[in-house]
Amino acid sequence: MYNSLLLPDLRVLLDSNDKTGMRDFCEALHPAVSAEVIQGLEVDDAWRVLSNCSIEVQVAIFKYLELAYQVALVEAVDRKSLSRLIEEMPPDDRVDLLERLDPQQVESLLPLIAQAERSDIRKLLSFSDDSAGSIMTTEYASLPEDITAVEALERLRQQAPDRETIYYIYILGEGRRLHGLISLRELILAKPETLLADIMERDVIAVRVDDDQEFVAQELAKYDFLAIPVVDNQHCLVGIVTHDDVLDVLQEEVTEDTYRMSAVEPLEDSYLASRLTTLAWKRGVWLVLLAIAAFFTAAVLSGYEEISAEFGWIILFIPFVLAAGGNAGSQSATLVIRALALGEMTGRDALRIARRELMLASLLGGGLMVIGFFSASLFVNDFKVSMVVGITVFLVVVMGTVTGAMLPLMFKRLGMDPALMSNPLIAALVDVFGVIIYFNVAVMMLK
Amino acid sequence: MYNSLLLPDLRVLLDSNDKTGMRDFCEALHPAVSAEVIQGLEVDDAWRVLSNCSIEVQVAIFKYLELAYQVALVEAVDRKSLSRLIEEMPPDDRVDLLERLDPQQVESLLPLIAQAERSDIRKLLSFSDDSAGSIMTTEYASLPEDITAVEALERLRQQAPDRETIYYIYILGEGRRLHGLISLRELILAKPETLLADIMERDVIAVRVDDDQEFVAQELAKYDFLAIPVVDNQHCLVGIVTHDDVLDVLQEEVTEDTYRMSAVEPLEDSYLASRLTTLAWKRGVWLVLLAIAAFFTAAVLSGYEEISAEFGWIILFIPFVLAAGGNAGSQSATLVIRALALGEMTGRDALRIARRELMLASLLGGGLMVIGFFSASLFVNDFKVSMVVGITVFLVVVMGTVTGAMLPLMFKRLGMDPALMSNPLIAALVDVFGVIIYFNVAVMMLK
Numbered sequence: 001m002y003n004s005l006l007l008p009d010l011r012v013l014l015d016s017n018d019k020t021g022m023r024d025f026c027e028a029l030h031p032a033v034s035a036e037v038i039q040g041l042e043v044d045d046a047w048r049v050l051s052n053c054s055i056e057v058q059v060a061i062f063k064y065l066e067l068a069y070q071v072a073l074v075e076a077v078d079r080k081s082l083s084r085l086i087e088e089m090p091p092d093d094r095v096d097l098l099e100r101l102d103p104q105q106v107e108s109l110l111p112l113i114a115q116a117e118r119s120d121i122r123k124l125l126s127f128s129d130d131s132a133g134s135i136m137t138t139e140y141a142s143l144p145e146d147i148t149a150v151e152a153l154e155r156l157r158q159q160a161p162d163r164e165t166i167y168y169i170y171i172l173g174e175g176r177r178l179h180g181l182i183s184l185r186e187l188i189l190a191k192p193e194t195l196l197a198d199i200m201e202r203d204v205i206a207v208r209v210d211d212d213q214e215f216v217a218q219e220l221a222k223y224d225f226l227a228i229p230v231v232d233n234q235h236c237l238v239g240i241v242t243h244d245d246v247l248d249v250l251q252e253e254v255t256e257d258t259y260r261m262s263a264v265e266p267l268e269d270s271y272l273a274s275r276l277t278t279l280a281w282k283r284g285v286w287l288v289l290l291a292i293a294a295f296f297t298a299a300v301l302s303g304y305e306e307i308s309a310e311f312g313w314i315i316l317f318i319p320f321v322l323a324a325g326g327n328a329g330s331q332s333a334t335l336v337i338r339a340l341a342l343g344e345m346t347g348r349d350a351l352r353i354a355r356r357e358l359m360l361a362s363l364l365g366g367g368l369m370v371i372g373f374f375s376a377s378l379f380v381n382d383f384k385v386s387m388v389v390g391i392t393v394f395l396v397v398v399m400g401t402v403t404g405a406m407l408p409l410m411f412k413r414l415g416m417d418p419a420l421m422s423n424p425l426i427a428a429l430v431d432v433f434g435v436i437i438y439f440n441v442a443v444m445m446l447k
Numbered sequence: 448m449y450n451s452l453l454l455p456d457l458r459v460l461l462d463s464n465d466k467t468g469m470r471d472f473c474e475a476l477h478p479a480v481s482a483e484v485i486q487g488l489e490v491d492d493a494w495r496v497l498s499n500c501s502i503e504v505q506v507a508i509f510k511y512l513e514l515a516y517q518v519a520l521v522e523a524v525d526r527k528s529l530s531r532l533i534e535e536m537p538p539d540d541r542v543d544l545l546e547r548l549d550p551q552q553v554e555s556l557l558p559l560i561a562q563a564e565r566s567d568i569r570k571l572l573s574f575s576d577d578s579a580g581s582i583m584t585t586e587y588a589s590l591p592e593d594i595t596a597v598e599a600l601e602r603l604r605q606q607a608p609d610r611e612t613i614y615y616i617y618i619l620g621e622g623r624r625l626h627g628l629i630s631l632r633e634l635i636l637a638k639p640e641t642l643l644a645d646i647m648e649r650d651v652i653a654v655r656v657d658d659d660q661e662f663v664a665q666e667l668a669k670y671d672f673l674a675i676p677v678v679d680n681q682h683c684l685v686g687i688v689t690h691d692d693v694l695d696v697l698q699e700e701v702t703e704d705t706y707r708m709s710a711v712e713p714l715e716d717s718y719l720a721s722r723l724t725t726l727a728w729k730r731g732v733w734l735v736l737l738a739i740a741a742f743f744t745a746a747v748l749s750g751y752e753e754i755s756a757e758f759g760w761i762i763l764f765i766p767f768v769l770a771a772g773g774n775a776g777s778q779s780a781t782l783v784i785r786a787l788a789l790g791e792m793t794g795r796d797a798l799r800i801a802r803r804e805l806m807l808a809s810l811l812g813g814g815l816m817v818i819g820f821f822s823a824s825l826f827v828n829d830f831k832v833s834m835v836v837g838i839t840v841f842l843v844v845v846m847g848t849v850t851g852a853m854l855p856l857m858f859k860r861l862g863m864d865p866a867l868m869s870n871p872l873i874a875a876l877v878d879v880f881g882v883i884i885y886f887n888v889a890v891m892m893l894k
């Protein structure tokens with residue numbers, strides 16, 4: 001949005017090499033907006049703009065750039081200027097970037113970075129992708145429990161400038177063991193002489209460093225927290241995950257699920273930032289798999305060649321029958337996959353859901369049976385033939401619905417991503433069994 | 448999760464009518480957890496548990512209950528006990544609940560509620576569903592600009608107990624006009640004698656009261672804010688939307704999109720909390736519409752009856768050809784709909800995306816053409832027939848891909864929800880045109 005409005009202005013500044021103008025441009029706007037505009041430039045021009053800003057402004061803008069663009073920028077600049085930027089970046093954003101770089105490049109960068117930051121980077125890089133450890137920041141506010149509220153505020157003022165948030169303050173004991181939590185709101189409301197130990201919340205809800213990022217996001221969302229602490233096996237605080245990172249994680253997970261459900265392998269970058277060959281690969285893999293499934297449908301059909309030669313009308317309703325089953329199945333799969341993602345139900349609810357979907361299937365199948373019956377009677381003036389189509393639609397819808405609901409639940413129980421049971425895959429299965437049902441009903445009713 | 452662990456304990460307390468036990472149960476747990484457990488009870492039992500708690504605890508638990516369950520609870524209790532609870536609820540949660548009640552019931556409740564709260568309710572109820580006004584809270588912290596930092600902290604202490612957040616403080620002028628913003632972090636770091644006017648951020652990013660809730664959520668997410676101010680036409684502050692509400696909105700919008708994309712009308716409640724008849728309706732509407740689309744495919748097929756009688760093999764690859772086009776089309780539609788939802792592109796990018804998808808379509812169509820060709824040659828030992836299948840697959844994939852990418856963009860430009868162009872609808876369109884392509888290629892190549 002801002003892009004189209006402000007990009008021309010920025011290009012004018014670039015063309016006239018107006019250094020003060022470029023600096024003012026970056027400093028006057030919210031860094032998220034500057035980032036959006038800068039992303040519209042070639043990387044060399046982006047560096048020309050950024051180099052006029054203080055390192056603080058550069059860092060602020062950098063974290064709002066799309067990751068693919070960050071990588072492109074990093075690859076276009078010498079290591080020396082880069083090391084300073086990387087030192088100043090918030091630990092969680094920094095690790096996101098470094099994870100995307102070539103490991104060799106990371107190794108050549110690390111020696112240029114200050115020792116303290118370097119070990120922080122190595123630690124965060126060591127956590128597996130998609131774990132709490134990989135999205136947490138180590139810049140949290142912490143205090144001991146044996147000081148008073150007024151002392152706490154004083155110490156907090158010193159910590160404030162380089163902490164990601166100071167609104168939740170973690171109370172730590174020996175070895176950074178997590179003893180409690182105080183919000184800044186409580187701290188401000190407390191009497192000045194109260195000891196933190198007397199006002200802190202002791203029963204702190206925390207996640208473990210190897211918990212899945214999706215679980216972390218769900219926990220934070222459930223409790224409406226601003227941040228959630230991350231602890232290791234000894235219940236020592238190693239980091240925090242903040243609300244804004246959780247928003248990103250949720251968007252990322254949802255995008256992944258949405259893609260999977262339509263049989264697209266998840267992309268690392270946004271749709272527009274992805275290469276054409278990457279997109280072709282992420283889609284092609286599934287299309288080939290689905291083509292193989294469709295091959296089975298053709299094989300099944302070839303087994304019924306005599307029947308289809310005898311019943312000329314049978315071809316007419318193949319797409320109709322298969323679409324009804326596939327659509328009902330996709331609906332069920334989607335409802336179940338989304339409910340699982342929202343944590344509304346678990347793999348254990350399978351029996352309850354099967355019953356529910358079976359009842360729904362009878363209702364929906366019954367309705368579509370009537371439509372199928374009348375549609376058929378418009379083409380073929382034969383009661384029995386119309387009955388074949390109607391009954392087939394009913395059976396295929398029931399089969400599709402139950403398959404669509406049960407397969408994602410089964411995947412969940414097996415510890416796999418239920419979204420892998422994509423709508424097209426459900427439809428492909430419905431196709432194979434739908435054809436078998438259709439021809440068998442025809443044979444039984446008419447022969 | 449907690450449900451199955453703690454629900455039996457709560458039932459024991461209920462059976463022995465242990466009032467202190469029930470109160471302790473609710474007060475010891477985080478209200479989100481209490482709510483999760485209580486939701487497993489019948490409403491009468493839930494009230495028996497809640498009635499032992501203070502009104503504050505009741506309110507805290509109530510807001511974490513699913514909306515459908517809140518409504519059931521409200522309908523099971525007398526108006527008198529209810530009015531107190533509703534008075535104490537946060538304004539935004541309260542309005543969510545009242546919006547779901549029968550308007551007559553709301554009217555009979557309002558006279559029992561204190562005047563000040565009542566007019567707040569009427570105001571919030573007046574905003575249209577899904578607008579910023581309908582999700583905002585009126586309990587924000589605000590200060591004038593002509594006081595010092597130390598005075599500000601003192602005043603904030605008085606406001607703190609009943610504000611949704613005090614971490615962002617809005618600086619208001621005459622008529623509640625929004626002049627600036629200070630975060631509590633900046634306030635704490637400021638020298639005690641500084642005037643707020645000198646440290647406040649003047650260029651405040653705000654949304655308008657009639658902005659769509661999805662836009663509000665995107666703005667807050669983009670800037671990593673804790674809350675975003677909501678202003679009226681005169682730029683006067685009327686409320687704020689906080690990060691936790693934005694999380695809920697995003698989840699809700701995503702669920703809506705996911706449902707729509709699989710041709711399920713959005714549900715008001717969760718999948719498990721929805722009635723069977725509601726589900727049947729929300730799915731049935733689309734299934735009937737899609738069945739009508741499938742009827743056209745049957746009609747088209749019936750026009751080619753002579754050709755299908757002549758070419759017995761043609762039936763074999765109908766599902767194969769249509770699935771390839773439908774799957775590729777669903778993929779494109781999903782990628783475009785999700786990118787639109789994330790704000791990564793707008794309806795204006797149509798041309799660029801069409802070009803991109805066309806190139807992708809050639810790649811994917813080319814690959815699938817080869818698979819189609821060899822699949823066909825396994826069943827029919829005729830080079831020309833295999834070519835018909837191969838060429839048809841290519842054309843149908845290209846047609847599906849372009850249709851899948853363009854229709855959601857068109858819907859967006861027309862101001863409609865692009866997710867209405869669901870995967871099954873794309874597949875239904877591909878079916879109709881796919882059949883036409885298939886038979887025409889066959890006729891042209893073989894006759």
